[in-house]
Each structure stands twice: as C-alpha cells, then as structure tokens.
Amino acid sequence: MSKAKLLVVEDDPNLGDILKEYLEMKGYEPTLCRDGEEGWNKFKKDKYDLCLMDIMMPKKDGFTLAKEIKKVQDDLPILFLTAKNQKDDIIEGLRIGADDYITKPFSMEELLLRVTAILRRTQKSQEVTQLKVYKFGDFELHYDEQILDGPKGKHKLTSKENELLRILAAEMNKLVNRSHALKQIWGDDSYFNARSMDVYLSKIRKILKDDPKVQIITVHGEGFKLIVGDA
Amino acid sequence: MSKAKLLVVEDDPNLGDILKEYLEMKGYEPTLCRDGEEGWNKFKKDKYDLCLMDIMMPKKDGFTLAKEIKKVQDDLPILFLTAKNQKDDIIEGLRIGADDYITKPFSMEELLLRVTAILRRTQKSQEVTQLKVYKFGDFELHYDEQILDGPKGKHKLTSKENELLRILAAEMNKLVNRSHALKQIWGDDSYFNARSMDVYLSKIRKILKDDPKVQIITVHGEGFKLIVGDA
C-alpha cells in the first residue's frame, strides 16, 4: 500500500507550505504548485489520486484548470479550496465536476477528513463498484438489485427470494443444507421458518420454469440443489 | 454531560480575559494561565479535554509546553493561537502534534467553531465524515445547498429529503439500516417517524426516476439501498 499522491495547487505561499508539510506528516505524498499553469504541467507529468486546488490563482484559475484536467482524466477527484466571499454564481459554476469543496479558512483537521473521505470513497468504488451477479443457465441473478433476469424477461424478487436464490446459486450443483439456509436467511431453524422457506422455493421454481435446463431438486431430509443441465 | 475543561495559556492579559469569559459563556470550563510555566503546573494538577495556547510566551514558550504535554498525554488535543503569517511556527506546531491552529486576530465565533469541531471529533471518534458533494449515477447531491442536480434539472430538497438522501448516498450500494437512518435524522425510531420517512423515500424515488440507472431498493424489514447500476 503506497502513499496516495496529491496534487496541491495553491498560490498563497504560506498556506501552500502549511498544506504540504501537514499532508506529508499525515502520510500523503503532496506535490505543491504555485499557480494553475504549474499545476497543469505537473498533472501532465504524473498520475495523482486527488487534486486540491485554490480557485483564484494567477495565470490559470482553478476553475479552468479543473475543466482541463477533467477532460483528460475524468475520474480524478478534485477538492476545491474556496474563499468564503466568493460570488454565488462562481460557486454555482464550479459545483459541476467538483467532488467536494471546503471554504477558507478551514482547519487542518477538516481538510484531512475531506481528503480521507474522498480517497476512501474513490478507492472503494474502484474495487466494489462491481455489483454482484450470479449466472446459471439462461438466468442472471442481480443480487444487489434484487432482479432475476431470465429468458422470458426480468423478475423483481422480494428480499427473501433474493437471499434464498443467492445461496442456491452460490452453491450451484452442490447440496445446500436446509438448516444452513434457514439460519442464513431467517436466523434460526424453526418449524414455521422452514415452512416459509418452502413457500419461497415454490415461488422460485415457478420462475425457473422459464429455462428447462435449470431446476431445484430436493434431497429429502437434507436440503436442496440448484442444478443446471446441458442444452 | 459535564462541561468540557479547557486549558487556556495566553500571556496577553486582555485576550486572555476575553477568551476566558467567552468560553465560560459558551458553556465550557476554561482555566486561564499567564505563561507556559503556569500552564504546565495546571496541566499536571488536572485533567483537560482541550488545550488552547499562544506560542510566544514568557518563561516557557508554547512549543516547549506542547512537547512536554504530549509526552505525558499524547491524545490531548492542542489548538495553537499564532500571530499572522508565522508560517514556520504553524508548521512547527503541526509537527509537534497540534490538532489545529488559528491565526490572530481571530473572531470569537471562529475560535468557537474550531473548539467545538475538535471536541466533537475527539469525543466521538467514529463520526461519519461528511462530504459536501455526493455523486451517484447522473446525480449530484449538494448537501450544503440542499440541491439535487440531476439529468433533468435541479431539484430543491427539503432538509429531511436532504438528510435522508445523504445517508443513502454515503453508503451507496450498501444497505442502510432503517432504524439507523431514523435515529440519525429524527433522533428516535418511532412508528410515526418511520411512516414519515417512508413519505420522504417516496418523494425521493420520484426524483430519482430521472435516471433509470439509479434506484432505491427496499430490503424488507431491514432497510434500504441506493443502487447505481451500469449504463
């Protein structure tokens, strides 16, 4: 796990130095630029994880720089450092495309919170963006969306149907222990919950009829299997 | 909930008195010291929640005092009061482990903001960090402005809609527990509040129809998920 690289564009030399020192101290790798033009040059040379920039800067303002950067690398998160007395319409304009903003004067702690929040979010979305999908036969179970996409159209599933089918699909062609599934979904293996599960199995089987290759078979006294035969 | 104890070390008698009086008025329990040495003695005698200190002081300067304090109690947050443009002082202070700084002259409101921010942060360290802009699908939620910017225009949100959507957006693609959201927004999980939340969910879903990739899924008996599908 290497340090996150931050592009810091700030023309106030005091604040710039403070930012750089502070962010370094907190385990980041900041590159400080004094104006928008320098920021643009650094951006072209290297790859960054996050960009912090002032709005009002000589040579090239933050708004312009942000737009240019977004054109090249749309997913680079940008955190604007804005002055409090900035006109509303400017703020309005720069909202588009900014991932966040913080108004001066701000505390270092506030800034750090923002930076970590953005990085956490973007890093997460790089990993977990993939919504879970299970495929079996002509079906696709979109678990996160609670949708079963089959050969005869999409079926909206209820939460319980969704959970149950996911367990079966995850163990495709393998036995799913009855009691195990019950504990997973209902928390405990009781008579009524078991009957409930049977009701849902029945509903799911109805949908699965859309593809004759797919069926749920019962292993008496043991559990169930989602089996996928050949064409 | 007792008053937070503040150790205030400031050699300027005018500023010191003003600080003490103001902080008392705001419900804190400040102890005023005139120099670093006195500050050190008070620190040893009592337990404090936060320390505000000047840097340039007779007998023992702020840096020295801060270092000594940190050696004994590393987690005591320190807020430095620095003269304007003393960049090196600020950096040095942050390096020592100050949690924040504020440059003189400052307004009392400004100071209060810092103090409350630090105390809030240290008292409940597991606070959810709050961004100002949340993006999901073709939407941008501008939390501060209570505006949801979508593919078919901007929607002004009421504060409840705003809060609710923020919670969902912060946990994008993940389950948000019903009761948790209720406690966050309404303070308690009661029948009528729950019904109220359902009303707001309905309103939000109407707006989210502007982008078919985005939807709020119900997990029966559990909570909700803001789902962002693929194109």
Next chain:
DNA sequence: TCAGCCCGTTAAATATTGTTAACCCTAATA
C-alpha cells in the same frame, strides 16, 4: 404396506411498505 414425517402448493391472514392527500405548525408577508 402404511403410519408418520417431510415437502409442495395454494390461499388466507398479518405485517410492512408505498402513495396521496389532508392537516398542523411556523415563519415570512401583507
């Protein structure tokens, strides 16, 4: 083989959630 349990299915009963509209405040305005 047959009693008894296990399971499949359907339907009814409950519980939870979705939606709309009426109602109640409060704060701004005339």
Next chain:
DNA sequence: TATTAGGGTTAACAATATTTAACGGGCTGA
C-alpha cells in the same frame, strides 16, 4: 393581525412481502 406558503407529520388507503394455515402427495422406515 390576518394571510399564505412551505415543510413536516398524520391519516387513510393501496400494494407488497412475509408468515401461517390448510390440504394433499410423496418418501421412508418399521
């Protein structure tokens, strides 16, 4: 002070989800 507009809550009703009940068929072991 009366009026109004907006936000929030409550009420009422609709739609779904889940559980329970009821009935019947099938499997299994004595």
